[in-house]
Amino acid sequence: MPELSLEALEKRREALETRIILACKACQRPRESVTLIWVSKFHPITSVENAIQLGAKEFGENRVQEAIEKFSTPRAGIHCHIIGPIQANKLRKAASVADSIHSIASLDAIHKLESICAETGKILDILIQVNTSEEDTKSGITMSETESFLLSLPEAPHLRYRGLMTIGKNTGRAEDSRAGFCFLREMRDKMHASGGLFENFSELSMGMTEDLEVAIEEGATLIRVGTALFGERARLI
Ligand SMILES: *Cc1c(COP(=O)(O)O)cnc(C)c1O
Secondary structure, eight states, X not given: OOOOOHHHHHHHHHHHHHHHHHHHHHTTOOGGGSEEEEEOTTSOHHHHHHHHHXXXXXXXXXXXXXXXXXXXXXXXXXXXXXXXOOOGGGHHHHHHHOXXXXXXXXXXXXXHHHHHHHHHTOOEEEEEEBOTTOOTTSOSBOHHHHHXXXXXXXXXXXXXXXXXXXXXXXXXXXGGGHXXXXXXXXXXXXXXXXXXXXXXXXXXXXXXXXXXXXXXXXXXXXXXXXXXXXXXXXXOO
């Protein structure tokens, strides 16, 4: 994987920023209502350092081990988001490195994370992943079980339920993801309005390189972008 120079990364960032600004304008949302997560998976630490030089603060990794390698030494103001499925035996490591985990899809993981965070006193942001594409290869709870799953979430003093995450459809047509994104927004709205456990349930993590415009139109607050920033990955995940 050829490494991206700072200049090359800056150009790609500017092109992406233009896309984000246009998408926000098109639906009259303020640019600040969308946070860019730089998905640095499979890219070297030097790319992360270049991104930080360009002002990046939020990074996404989908494998715990890689997140540990790049982000276990805390840097002021830099946050690590885990966006990939986590095996039960890696939850402790995930909780140690992450500020936020977007890929939670079981009560078991919730209970384990709460007890891990209770030991260390950490407060962890949690997003629930929904499989809106209904493709078997994707993780997440199904759309039909989403509401009952959310209503069954336990009170967890060390976890903050922040919202919902999904991965769009992998068809090459961004429009195909719209219905799933819309479902996510409506579910977020419903839960957020109910308050209580959901008082912080304001985030919608959706939109990647191919479909971020549709995601922004449908209300994404966190977009997770890898390829548009760092280029192609050696392995596709
Ligand atoms: C890799 C990945 C991304 C970034 O995808 P790009 O298409 O490269 O922008 C976003 N979200 C998840 C969950 C990922 O695994």
